[in-house]
Amino acid sequence: MANTGYSYAYACPSALDEPARRLGLQTSGGQALISPGPHPRFFTGFLAHPGAAAAGLLAVARVAQERYVLTGPAAAMFRDPVVTCNGDRLRFESFSGCGGVYARLDVLSGALDGEVHDRGTTNVDVNEPLRRALARVGGGDPLHLAVGPDELAVTTLDGREVEKKVPLPARWLRGFAEIQVIMARCDLRAELTATEAVRFLRSLPAGAAGSAGTRVARGRWRGAQWVVPAGRGVRIDVEPVPGAVCLAGAHRLGALAPLLRYVRGLRAYGPAVTAGSLPCASAWEVDLPGMRLTLGLSPEAHRGFSGEGAVLEALAAGADGDADLIGALLAFEPRVETDSLAERSGLAAARVREALVRLGTMGRVGYDLAEAAYFHRELPYDPGRAEQDNPRLRDARALVAAGAVTVDGDLVTVWVTDHARQVRFAPGGGASCTCDWWEKYRDSRGSCKHVLAARMARDEVGAPGPAGPSASAGAPESMRVPEPGARGGVR
Amino acid sequence: MIAATLEWSGLKALIDAGDVAGIVQASRDLSAEQRRALADPLAAYERWLRVAGWREMFSSEFWSAIRAAHVACAISLPPAKLAVALTRGDLFRMPDDPVDPVAAVLEILRARDMPWLADLADRLAQWLPAGDARRAGAAAGVWRLTAALVATTGIDPPLTEGYVTGWAGVPWERTDEELADEIRRDRRLTPLVQRLFEVDGAAIRAGAFVPLAWEGVLDRSVLIDGGLARLQRGGPPWQLEQVISLLDALAPSLDEVAQRTADYMALLPASHRLPAELGQRELRRLDDAGRLEPGLLADISATVLYRREHKLVRAQLDWLDAIARRDPARGAEVLRAVATAFGQESADLQRRALTVARRHARHADARTRAELAEAAVALRPELRERAAAAFGRPAGAVAPEADDMPRRTAKRVPPLAAEPLAVPDRLADPIGSPAELVAELHGSDALNRWDASFDPVWAERVLAALVAFSSQDRAGLRHALRGLSDRFFGYDMPLSRWTGHPDWAAREKTMFGEPTAPRLLDYLSETTELWSVIGSAATAPDCLGAERFPESVAGESTWQRAFAESEPSGPQRILMRRLHEISIGISYAPRPLLMATPTSPSGLLDPGVLLARIERAADEGWEPWELDLEQALLRLPPDVDPATGPRARRLGTTAAGRLAAWLDGGGMPGLEVTRWDTRGDTWPGTVAAVTPARAGGPVPSLLSDLELAEPGRWLRSARIVPAWDDYRCAAWFPCWPAMLPAHRDVIAAHLVPLFAIEAASRGYRSRGVAARNGSMRVLSLLAHADGPAGPGLTLVLGYGLTGRERAVQEAAVRALLILVGRGQFDGVAFGREFGALIASEGLPLSGVGLALRQARQAGAGGPVWGLIAAALPALLPPAVARPPHNLSELIELGADIAEDVRPAGPVPAGLAEVAARRGAARYVQEARRLVKALSPG
Numbered sequence A: 001m002a003n004t005g006y007s008y009a010y011a012c013p014s015a016l017d018e019p020a021r022r023l024g025l026q027t028s029g030g031q032a033l034i035s036p037g038p039h040p041r042f043f044t045g046f047l048a049h050p051g052a053a054a055a056g057l058l059a060v061a062r063v064a065q066e067r068y069v070l071t072g073p074a075a076a077m078f079r080d081p082v083v084t085c086n087g088d089r090l091r092f093e094s095f096s097g098c099g100g101v102y103a104r105l106d107v108l109s110g111a112l113d114g115e116v117h118d119r120g121t122t123n124v125d126v127n128e129p130l131r132r133a134l135a136r137v138g139g140g141d142p143l144h145l146a147v148g149p150d151e152l153a154v155t156t157l158d159g160r161e162v163e164k165k166v167p168l169p170a171r172w173l174r175g176f177a178e179i180q181v182i183m184a185r186c187d188l189r190a191e192l193t194a195t196e197a198v199r200f201l202r203s204l205p206a207g208a209a210g211s212a213g214t215r216v217a218r219g220r221w222r223g224a225q226w227v228v229p230a231g232r233g234v235r236i237d238v239e240p241v242p243g244a245v246c247l248a249g250a251h252r253l254g255a256l257a258p259l260l261r262y263v264r265g266l267r268a269y270g271p272a273v274t275a276g277s278l279p280c281a282s283a284w285e286v287d288l289p290g291m292r293l294t295l296g297l298s299p300e301a302h303r304g305f306s307g308e309g310a311v312l313e314a315l316a317a318g319a320d321g322d323a324d325l326i327g328a329l330l331a332f333e334p335r336v337e338t339d340s341l342a343e344r345s346g347l348a349a350a351r352v353r354e355a356l357v358r359l360g361t362m363g364r365v366g367y368d369l370a371e372a373a374y375f376h377r378e379l380p381y382d383p384g385r386a387e388q389d390n391p392r393l394r395d396a397r398a399l400v401a402a403g404a405v406t407v408d409g410d411l412v413t414v415w416v417t418d419h420a421r422q423v424r425f426a427p428g429g430g431a432s433c434t435c436d437w438w439e440k441y442r443d444s445r446g447s448c449k450h451v452l453a454a455r456m457a458r459d460e461v462g463a464p465g466p467a468g469p470s471a472s473a474g475a476p477e478s479m480r481v482p483e484p485g486a487r488g489g490v491r
Numbered sequence B: 001m002i003a004a005t006l007e008w009s010g011l012k013a014l015i016d017a018g019d020v021a022g023i024v025q026a027s028r029d030l031s032a033e034q035r036r037a038l039a040d041p042l043a044a045y046e047r048w049l050r051v052a053g054w055r056e057m058f059s060s061e062f063w064s065a066i067r068a069a070h071v072a073c074a075i076s077l078p079p080a081k082l083a084v085a086l087t088r089g090d091l092f093r094m095p096d097d098p099v100d101p102v103a104a105v106l107e108i109l110r111a112r113d114m115p116w117l118a119d120l121a122d123r124l125a126q127w128l129p130a131g132d133a134r135r136a137g138a139a140a141g142v143w144r145l146t147a148a149l150v151a152t153t154g155i156d157p158p159l160t161e162g163y164v165t166g167w168a169g170v171p172w173e174r175t176d177e178e179l180a181d182e183i184r185r186d187r188r189l190t191p192l193v194q195r196l197f198e199v200d201g202a203a204i205r206a207g208a209f210v211p212l213a214w215e216g217v218l219d220r221s222v223l224i225d226g227g228l229a230r231l232q233r234g235g236p237p238w239q240l241e242q243v244i245s246l247l248d249a250l251a252p253s254l255d256e257v258a259q260r261t262a263d264y265m266a267l268l269p270a271s272h273r274l275p276a277e278l279g280q281r282e283l284r285r286l287d288d289a290g291r292l293e294p295g296l297l298a299d300i301s302a303t304v305l306y307r308r309e310h311k312l313v314r315a316q317l318d319w320l321d322a323i324a325r326r327d328p329a330r331g332a333e334v335l336r337a338v339a340t341a342f343g344q345e346s347a348d349l350q351r352r353a354l355t356v357a358r359r360h361a362r363h364a365d366a367r368t369r370a371e372l373a374e375a376a377v378a379l380r381p382e383l384r385e386r387a388a389a390a391f392g393r394p395a396g397a398v399a400p401e402a403d404d405m406p407r408r409t410a411k412r413v414p415p416l417a418a419e420p421l422a423v424p425d426r427l428a429d430p431i432g433s434p435a436e437l438v439a440e441l442h443g444s445d446a447l448n449r450w451d452a453s454f455d456p457v458w459a460e461r462v463l464a465a466l467v468a469f470s471s472q473d474r475a476g477l478r479h480a481l482r483g484l485s486d487r488f489f490g491y492d493m494p495l496s497r498w499t500g501h502p503d504w505a506a507r508e509k510t511m512f513g514e515p516t517a518p519r520l521l522d523y524l525s526e527t528t529e530l531w532s533v534i535g536s537a538a539t540a541p542d543c544l545g546a547e548r549f550p551e552s553v554a555g556e557s558t559w560q561r562a563f564a565e566s567e568p569s570g571p572q573r574i575l576m577r578r579l580h581e582i583s584i585g586i587s588y589a590p591r592p593l594l595m596a597t598p599t600s601p602s603g604l605l606d607p608g609v610l611l612a613r614i615e616r617a618a619d620e621g622w623e624p625w626e627l628d629l630e631q632a633l634l635r636l637p638p639d640v641d642p643a644t645g646p647r648a649r650r651l652g653t654t655a656a657g658r659l660a661a662w663l664d665g666g667g668m669p670g671l672e673v674t675r676w677d678t679r680g681d682t683w684p685g686t687v688a689a690v691t692p693a694r695a696g697g698p699v700p701s702l703l704s705d706l707e708l709a710e711p712g713r714w715l716r717s718a719r720i721v722p723a724w725d726d727y728r729c730a731a732w733f734p735c736w737p738a739m740l741p742a743h744r745d746v747i748a749a750h751l752v753p754l755f756a757i758e759a760a761s762r763g764y765r766s767r768g769v770a771a772r773n774g775s776m777r778v779l780s781l782l783a784h785a786d787g788p789a790g791p792g793l794t795l796v797l798g799y800g801l802t803g804r805e806r807a808v809q810e811a812a813v814r815a816l817l818i819l820v821g822r823g824q825f826d827g828v829a830f831g832r833e834f835g836a837l838i839a840s841e842g843l844p845l846s847g848v849g850l851a852l853r854q855a856r857q858a859g860a861g862g863p864v865w866g867l868i869a870a871a872l873p874a875l876l877p878p879a880v881a882r883p884p885h886n887l888s889e890l891i892e893l894g895a896d897i898a899e900d901v902r903p904a905g906p907v908p909a910g911l912a913e914v915a916a917r918r919g920a921a922r923y924v925q926e927a928r929r930l931v932k933a934l935s936p937g
Helices: A050-064 A128-136 A151-155 A170-183 A194-203 A250-262 A312-316 A321-329 A338-345 A349-361 A383-388 A391-401 A436-441 A449-461 B008-017 B020-027 B032-056 B060-075 B079-088 B101-112 B117-127 B133-153 B161-168 B176-185 B187-196 B206-215 B220-233 B237-250 B254-259 B261-265 B273-288 B294-304 B310-326 B328-343 B347-359 B366-378 B381-391 B400-408 B434-443 B456-472 B474-486 B502-512 B526-538 B556-566 B570-588 B607-620 B626-634 B644-651 B654-664 B711-717 B723-731 B744-760 B773-784 B791-801 B806-821 B827-841 B848-857 B861-875 B887-901 B911-915 B922-934
Strands: A003-010 A015-017 A022-025 A027-032 A043-047 A082-085 A090-095 A101-107 A112-116 A120-124 A143-147 A162-169 A187-193 A225-230 A233-237 A245-247 A265-270 A282-288 A291-297 A365-368 A373-376 A405-408 A411-416 A419-425 B671-677 B686-692
Touching: A003 A027, A015 A128, A050 A090, A050 A101, A050 A128, A050 A143, A050 A250, A050 A291, A090 A170, A101 A250, A128 B220, A128 B261, A162 A170, A170 A291, A170 A349, A170 A365, A187 A194, A187 A225, A187 A233, A194 A233, A194 A250, A194 A265, A233 B806, A233 B848, A245 A265, A245 A282, A250 A282, A250 A291, A312 A349, A312 A391, A312 A449, A321 A338, A321 A349, A338 A349, A349 A365, A349 A373, A391 A449, A405 A449, A411 A449, A419 A449, A419 B434, A436 B434, B008 B020, B008 B032, B008 B060, B020 B060, B020 B101, B032 B060, B032 B079, B060 B079, B060 B101, B079 B117, B079 B133, B101 B133, B117 B133, B117 B161, B133 B161, B161 B187, B176 B187, B176 B206, B187 B220, B206 B220, B206 B237, B220 B237, B220 B254, B220 B261, B220 B273, B237 B273, B254 B261, B254 B273, B261 B273, B261 B294, B273 B294, B273 B310, B294 B310, B294 B328, B310 B328, B310 B347, B328 B347, B328 B366, B347 B366, B347 B381, B347 B887, B347 B922, B366 B381, B381 B887, B381 B922, B434 B456, B434 B474, B456 B474, B456 B526, B456 B570, B474 B526, B526 B570, B556 B570, B570 B626, B570 B744, B607 B644, B607 B654, B626 B654, B644 B654, B671 B744, B671 B791, B686 B744, B686 B791, B686 B827, B723 B773, B744 B773, B744 B791, B773 B791, B773 B806, B791 B806, B791 B827, B791 B848, B806 B848, B827 B861, B848 B861, B848 B887, B861 B887, B887 B922, B911 B922
Parallel strands: A022 A143
Antiparallel strands: A003 A162, A015 A022, A027 A120, A043 A112, A043 A143, A082 A090, A082 A120, A090 A101, A101 A291, A187 A265, A225 A233, A225 A245, A265 A282, A282 A291, A365 A373, A405 A411, A411 A419, B671 B686
16 A cells, blocks of 8 residues: 545535635544544634634645655645644644644644534645634634534535545655654653744754745754753754753744744653763744644654664554544543543553554654643544554564564574575664665664564564574575675675 | 558567658558557557566667557547556656657657547546655646646646646746747636646746736636635745745735735745744834735734844834834834733843834833733843833832842853763673674664764674684684675675675685675775774684784785775874784684773773783783784773783783883873964864973884874865765764763864864865764763863864854853863863854854853853853953954953842953944944943942
8 A cells, every 4th residue: 555545525625704804614533422424524714813724724834745855756735734623622734745844733622712623634725825814813802713614515516526636645644643642752841931032943054944945054063953052042952962852953933933922931841861862853832812833843854753673673663443432432532531431441450651652653643742642533544454564564474474583592594585684683782784774874763674574573473582493494595694605795 | 561561560669760750650650449459469569668678778779669658558548547648657758859859749649540539638637746846846747748738639728747847847948938928819718817826846936927917817806815825835945935926026016915814924934034023024014005904913013023034123123113102192102012022032122123113112101011011021131221221110019129139140040961961980790792893883873873973882793803803703603793794784795895804805705605706895984994903803714713913915905005095194194003903813813802992981891800911912922913902002091000010010921011012101192282273374273283292211113193283284184084985084083082981182182173174164075074973072082081171172162163064063062061060071161162263264153152151051051151250351452453254242241240240350351342332233232231241339
């Protein structure tokens, strides 16, 4: 499933009626708790801080339409944002075409005043006239917002249905799901006041966002930078130090530039780093009046989240009965409480957490850094299938099935066509390999297929012991590595 | 005629010959049946050419054949298949093509007379790539064919993104006048113009559209609305410029702007400054004519005053000032808007904002005054005082002195945390097994990432392991390394390809039966020598057990010649010679361990450990390799236990004798680093020279490599940075400080020219090398190493601070912070040298203030103030005729720190005179503020 298609069907285009200040966002597909249908209806009411809200929505839409590096053919087909109603808040999510930037606008209860009709997840239509109208929204009176078709509009449907067909590349889908798992591993590293946040964002290289195309930050240096808390603000370092947040491709924060006047604070999240760490993912959360906008950045501008392999080990372990059980208990909560789930499901808390990771890869939960908790949402797509078909995982399964794995204690040999890879398990549980992937990324991007295959084979064999028997009688003759004397020519 | 009886064989011959004209000729008068008969073989042959023919991709015959095949497909394929075939090849007409392939396809299709030409045009239009107009050029042939089909069939021009992009084209294909004429002739083209604005990347041809708009052919409102929408979406600057020149040329009337006020306002937060400038300009024009709705001013100002561009902010303040002058009744509104600019970082902008605010302060009501007093908290202390005088103090604020006092303590900015910048104080354990060694080689950044650098600790661990296993477990090592040599570095290359020594190459041939003759690299580097070490360890140990190091080995003279021709610089020579010795030694005179392996991450070697190693050698009856021992001596710390020398002497071996003599002679003979001003002789004018400090005593041969008496000659001739491989070269810089860990200034002196070139961005060969990972890391490592921070280090950091690349400046600040954290940074001494360097080299100070601000942020405010205060006298008149570019940033930072900590000490020489000057130059204003902050009371 390299590429599947997806079509959105809206009852009519989303529109902003400027004189009446009514914003009608149309929906398509997805799930709803109470009355599922092709056009779920979540909310009608007023949206406070219209200027900030419009700018935030535009930022989410911009990320969806952006490709921060040029990859593949120039087909300019972009996916509409996903909206989730968690009861007390609305979340608008999008994922860049390059698969390396994630954006989410959380409109919190303080900014919403109206009626919640339903909870669930769906797509919202974003079109060029709407984009232009949103750009014109200034401060002033609250905006009337409807997520889902107006009852009035439904009854007077006049054949203005909108259909959009877009390709859904597997890597885009996997990335969208995987980012939740990666974000769940990030911790708060820096918190800035409004003044310091604006100063920091203003100091980033200019000439950032715009239309699709390659962006080159000023000058020749394109490596990752590290943002380190210092005093009340932050400073930028060229090397990782403990407590730093990786900022790779600073131009990708450009979507925040139009929001500067609304910014009330900034929080930076990232995994723990030490001196010598490789570039890693990061998340940047901006406080807006009544809202939060989060941008997730991949470890390097040219890397999408799909290849980060954060969940391969969990998937390779197989069996997702727990995930199904936990998934059935979720009801679009804004905050998924592990303890209460454990109680209701009868599972141990650790297993619940594992199940949540699993649900994340299926696009069935998202992660809210500010709350440090998962929230329930069901991606309208089916990333779970894409994740199951992860190329590395598929290759690893094929290797095990072909009997190409020989276990010898902590040393596992994996035969790949005409050569062998040696996987070594360290006492701590880590593993290293002799393949190119390991050379390049070490363990910063998930395991390579050889390590995955080795783990599977070792688990099959049983408890890893020094005297563990071979997983297979030996590699098939055709897969044997040739003797050194019979070396082939230059590839 | 063949035409009547065209068989597949005939057509195939024409295709193979690339005879497009012949194909057109032959395709006339074919019956439908004949065409049908040709369809299958034609499709099959086209496919075969594509799939199997790529091997021929370098022959022009192949390309003309495949183009002919694509043309021939028009003879018989149905529209869907034909569209696919036509878009596969490029229908580009080569300069020497007698027939235009597009015309040929058209002619064939015309003869075929099918009803689906419009359908074909539609399919081709769908395929045409959208986006960047320059990329659409690759599909130019398909576009021309589509356009011709559209013209032939008379259908409306398609509105696909690719079609309109190609239609707008580029000026060198069709001039603006020609494009305008085309639209005049065919009004059906006007929808395409509207569509152009919706396609990001399509060219906007102002020169063609503006005259048409004046003539009434094109609707002005379509152009203006389209242009505004395009500007809101953003894009690369060259596209924005096209749209802006269109809008400027259309010169929208006040009515037109007034109708689109919200659209112009939507340009203000744009990512790029150009749309924002346009929006601001037009809105101001509207306002000057009294047609801007009054309520919008606050919104406009709030957006613009948050922007980073000083020009925009200044223009907005001027505008606000003008409004308040014109209409004092709007004073309060203006004042509230101006307050936003108090949050700008730059003192200049804050001052301007405050000036405007104070000018109209009398119009403020109580609420506005309170708001301004609140906003003034963001101002600098001196400005805050002035704001307080005009607007009062924010509610709830305590008395000014009490408010300011705690700010002056160190509590506000936590003291510099040296810990995060520290290197680990102990080394990782030695590598335990050949398999682990291979894993280390595989896991190395530098060997696998083009932009990474070698870690000195990694390099020493790997060398130690290679030497140890070569002697203890040669078979195991060879076995493990074979997996490495199989495939490494992303290439299937035998190791010999990466070494410069013919001996290893020849032996690898006997070992692996390599059929081809080994090829030697004609240029040696540290990397080639590392491969030689690995290669040596991986080959047959046929010379094992030699007691003495061989005088000469096969291929040595070739290596020596290549080494000389490679012209390595001093520290490179040391590294390469040492690696070379290890590679020879591993094969001909293996030793169980290296003497020089450091015991600390900075490269220092514990004298007791060295003595123990020498004792072990004495016990086991072997002598260490010579350069290895020399390197070990160079790594000794300056203060060595006095008992070590006599203990060594008692051992009686040659190595022990050398250690004893070395210690008796007071350790390192000493190289003196001096600032060398070569003004008028060569560039850069200021570098560091390295000369022997005292004569006599045994001088290690390695040290003589480090003398740097003629920096000019060195820069001109030495290949410090070979242009072809600057990444690889810079990758080894981090290993340099560990050669002389107690004398970092010597190593720093060798890096001075590299950063000098970066600072001025001059010099062709080495441009940009300072912005490599290795170059930036070496700055931190120098700061972590030991020894005085003399002229070498000062110059390297001075040049680094003024680097053109922001990352280089940040790396210099990082090094500076490490020095501060270790208590080794003398801000005053550094500042004096820094000022003299900037003045004598005429360097700009762009970004220096910003970079040093980071150091202040990290808690190094005191040292940074010392630096600035000491540097200023050399940078101000009368010391220089003209102050360096961006001096104001430096003085601004100085004034900020001075206002904060009120340092004791005199006002820097020359500053008072500058402050007394008239005028509003930024550096003069900042000087005034600094003088005021320094004056007591």
